[in-house]
Amino acid sequence: MKVTQGTFSFLPPLTDAQIASQVEYCLGKGWAVSVEYTDDPHPRNTYWEMFGMPMFDIRDAAGVMTEVNACRRTFPSHYIKVNAFDSTRGRESLRLSFIVGRPANEPGFALVRQEGAGRTVRYTTRSYATQRPEGERY
Amino acid sequence: MNARVDPMAPGNGTTAAPAADEPLDLEAAYRDSHVGEVLESLDRELVGLAPVKSRIRDIAALLLIDKLRRATGLSSGPPALHMSFTGNPGTGKTTVAMRMAEILHRLGYVRKGHLVAVTRDDLVGQYIGHTAPKTREVLKRALGGVLFIDEAYYLYRPENERDYGQEAIEILLQVMENQRDDLVVILAGYKDRMETFFRSNPGMSSRIAHHIDFPDYSSAELVAIARLMLQQMQYRLSAPADEALREYIDKRRAQPHFANARSIRNALDRARLRQASRLFARHQSEAGGSISRQELETLEERDIRASRVFGGAPQDDPVQNTC
Numbered sequence: 001m002k003v004t005q006g007t008f009s010f011l012p013p014l015t016d017a018q019i020a021s022q023v024e025y026c027l028g029k030g031w032a033v034s035v036e037y038t039d040d041p042h043p044r045n046t047y048w049e050m051f052g053m054p055m056f057d058i059r060d061a062a063g064v065m066t067e068v069n070a071c072r073r074t075f076p077s078h079y080i081k082v083n084a085f086d087s088t089r090g091r092e093s094l095r096l097s098f099i100v101g102r103p104a105n106e107p108g109f110a111l112v113r114q115e116g117a118g119r120t121v122r123y124t125t126r127s128y129a130t131q132r133p134e135g136e137r138y
Numbered sequence: 139m140n141a142r143v144d145p146m147a148p149g150n151g152t153t154a155a156p157a158a159d160e161p162l163d164l165e166a167a168y169r170d171s172h173v174g175e176v177l178e179s180l181d182r183e184l185v186g187l188a189p190v191k192s193r194i195r196d197i198a199a200l201l202l203i204d205k206l207r208r209a210t211g212l213s214s215g216p217p218a219l220h221m222s223f224t225g226n227p228g229t230g231k232t233t234v235a236m237r238m239a240e241i242l243h244r245l246g247y248v249r250k251g252h253l254v255a256v257t258r259d260d261l262v263g264q265y266i267g268h269t270a271p272k273t274r275e276v277l278k279r280a281l282g283g284v285l286f287i288d289e290a291y292y293l294y295r296p297e298n299e300r301d302y303g304q305e306a307i308e309i310l311l312q313v314m315e316n317q318r319d320d321l322v323v324i325l326a327g328y329k330d331r332m333e334t335f336f337r338s339n340p341g342m343s344s345r346i347a348h349h350i351d352f353p354d355y356s357s358a359e360l361v362a363i364a365r366l367m368l369q370q371m372q373y374r375l376s377a378p379a380d381e382a383l384r385e386y387i388d389k390r391r392a393q394p395h396f397a398n399a400r401s402i403r404n405a406l407d408r409a410r411l412r413q414a415s416r417l418f419a420r421h422q423s424e425a426g427g428s429i430s431r432q433e434l435e436t437l438e439e440r441d442i443r444a445s446r447v448f449g450g451a452p453q454d455d456p457v458q459n460t461c
Contacts, residue, residue, distance in 0.1 A: 057279055058278060058279060058281075059250045059252050059279070059282055059283060060249055060250045060283065060320070061282075062249075062281040062317070062321075063278035063281040063282070066274075066281070067278070
């Protein structure tokens with residue numbers, strides 16, 4: 001099951017040239033681009049690990065692409081995303097975030113039903129991958 | 139009439155692709171790249187430096203022709219454009235590097251055309267494992283533009299074989315080779331020390347296609363430079379001051395530690411200081427005397443003659459100058 005999080009996630013995977021031109025757009029807007037990775041792609045897991053610092057002083061997408069490729073080499077079977085942070089006063093939040101790397105095999109999520117009082121049912125999702133410890137998931 | 143794009147037109151035997159004998163519009167390509175303006179401003183704003191200018195012209199021509207070749211479908215590998223600028227201090231290496239970034243940007247060789255100027259401190263770390271990330275960080279910042287390494291010979295310290303500079307050089311070499319279309323590296327430094335540096339790093343020398351030597355300026359060129367600087371700072375020289383400046387330059391050139399245009403800039407800055415205190419002192423003694431615009435923008439003879447270069451400097455020199 002393909003995890004669909006962030007922008008462009010319903011499209012076929014972006015090529016490197018497409019990623020570079022998206023990054024170019026972000027840099028043109030003056031946003032700081034950063035690379036993050038995780039092996040726990042639960043939709044509520046908003047805190048992915050940072051791969052290096054956010055790149056505040058980069059002028060060209062080639063610099064970001066070297067970082068993306070370095071992250072892919074280091075974590076070949078993790079989820080990797082590119083974030084663009086807008087530091088404008090009053091905005092100060094992510095403007096764009098998209099996945100640029102994912103494991104070859106994505107087992108997907110299980111729906112867990114919890115019986116509550118008075119026949120109520122609580123639903124939660126759980127990634128099959130997280131049944132194994134961190135680092136051995138994909 | 140556009141017969142060229144209609145191969146089906148009767149009597150038109152040529153193919154749609156540009157034919158071998160079709161004239162390409164070099165003039166239009168030249169105009170579109172706006173490189174002419176940059177070269178003109180280079181001529182206008184940089185005095186002397188004939189060999190440098192002619193080399194830059196050559197490079198611009200090569201890139202333009204390469205662009206046309208690509209448009210025609212001929213093979214056009216991007217030329218290696220890493221350069222080394224050698225010359226004495228104050229001969230305009232940094233200034234030309236900045237112009238170079240702009241020219242390469244106009245010609246579409248680098249994508250952004252910014253200049254990242256660094257020295258050894260920015261590349262080499264202080265302990266094991268510190269150098270590589272530091273160098274990579276700088277390279278990442280410079281991608282898409284020009285990396286200018288001032289006094290590059292400090293990267294290599296032969297007297298200390300455990301020096302981390304070697305590591306920075308190796309990373310640089312790797313990027314210079316593999317990401318040639320992302321980055322142009324310009325090394326700068328004194329001629330003799332750069333030659334030693336290249337002798338001990340043949341890999342570096344062979345990856346640099348353009349070795350450009352910056353000659354020292356002649357007295358006449360230095361005067362022209364001084365005029366240009368004053369014009370930019372919106373100052374004028376009175377006629378005797380102009381004469382004094384010529385003498386100053388001749389005398390200063392003969393002294394040690396002469397740093398060409400940089401010495402001239404410093405001399406002018408000191409003259410400005412003297413002019414300011416002269417006007418201020420007069421204002422105070424006359425109590426309320428107004429200063430005209432002409433006085434504000436004119437440097438007088440004594441502002442220049444007060445320099446220590448002229449030997450027995452007058453006792454009332456308000457500016458403590460060291461040279």
